[in-house]
Amino acid sequence: MSEDRALHDLTIVEAGARLRAGDTTAVELLEAVLDRAHRTEAQLHAFLTLDRDGAMEAAEAADDALAAGEDRGPLHGIPMALKDNLCTRGVETTAASQILAGYIPPYDATVVTRLRAAGSVIVGKTNLDEFAMGSSTENSAYGPSFNPWDISRVPGGSSGGSAAAVAVGSAFGALGSDTGGSIRQPASLTGIVGLKPTYGTVSRYGLIAFASSLDQIGPLSKSVTDAASILETIWGHDPLDATSYSGEYPELSADLEKGVEGLRIGVVGEFAGEGYEPAVESAIARMLDRLSEAGAAIVEVSLPTVDIALSAYYLVAPAEASANLARFDGIRYGLRVDGATAEELMAKTRAQGFGPEVTRRVLLGTYALSAGYYDAFYGQAQRVRAALRDEFGAAYEQVDVLVSPTSPTVAFRAGDKVDDPLSMYLTDICTNPLNLVGHPGISVPVGLDDQGLPIGFQVMAPALGERVMFRVAAEVERLATFNSRPVLEEVAG
């Protein structure tokens, strides 16, 4: 079936099968994605850095290992891309900020160490909204990325570079980070799979911190099975992250073929109505019908606090960001703008080094934490978070998983929301509640609207509920039979 498709269009499972059958090599897989990047980067700008030499060395080593009978698993020899807020030793890591221009980390993030140990080939570092703050990848200090389905539109964000790279075949899979939807929303807008695992299951060591109680690293891929392979490689306890979970981890692949017969699927009533595009709502409704025909019980669920979750999110996330970004002071690394005193140096460096969205969020978070406003804003936001946790907990007593659109709209036009921060924030309305409660969620593509733009379906599960989440996601993928890939005119860069 995969014989007549270009190498760069294969899933990780298909590429791995060819590799083990001796029909291709890791070097050929790498050359295929590098060639694809060469032909599409001028239009997409998915990457900030392509590490051709490092990747070629890793691909050759992967081929040598396989030839010597050493098989390190599903990602062995597979070219992967990394969001540029993940530290890579010896390879520039900027978080798409001017303040980190030229920064070469002295260590690898734990997820990078694990990918390398699994024999994976790291192609390069992908574009993002500066410090992962945004929903369109337009807040990058190095210029925006574009959507391969329509290059006048955004790929979503903040992991928009990773999403565009996977969707177009410039990498077989990628890692992103998800603080309020930054993996799931771009996956939805580019027609691929993206997931945020349970908080605490993937080490954040070496992830440039945005909001530490919300941030979680996760995979972007062309299939649900590929996402499971990537997650199984990167997750697990890590003593270098104090919030890392040290108990039992679910087995992800066990139930992928099991279907949804007998499962109870809750539809969250609050994720519909005003602001939701009709094409998105009807794609979700069609999938619910199919899931019902496949034997699942569809149950209406109400989570009333979801309506104020976004308000809580835009207090908690900036508050944590304002503390985390205090480290960018112009003294130990990154940009420095001189000043007569340490404070002047810091204030000038930060004003010049941070872009407008980061500046806005640092100001917002500083205000929300400042004397006199703390309880009314930050304290109350924490109570909303607790109420959400209670509501989700009660819902999961009735159902196995919850579902919703991933994004209320398909990919919007570049430039449409950049001058209106609040309207940009509203694009994360279906995804950010899971970050507030720490639960996992996955976006699976279910179709295209009449303009040919992808629509994503979100499956949510309780903490450590990844096994049932993957079971449902795999069935959604089978029922959707979504196998479209973006048609992009190739222009050599």
Place this chain on the structure above:
Amino acid sequence: MPVEIDIAHVARLARLDLTAEELEGYKAQLGAILDHAAKVQSLEGEPAVEASHPLRFENAFRPDETRPSLDRDEVLAQAPETVDGFFVAPPALGTE
């Protein structure tokens, strides 16, 4: 709740040296965002606020053993200015 923002004070706390014009722009945007954020005050009830981590577990400790740290020269190579293994910065105290 009408939101009062002393934007110059907030910018000073955040160590951001912004122009008067920039401050005015951010003040207006923060006002709009905080109006939306103030919806958190509509929450009814007093849910118990616990740790935000969804998985309960004990505090994390590592064994109290020495182990290799990052290479000093590699770390200092990223600093804007160093001398003899130290970071160089202007005075932080006694400047006001």
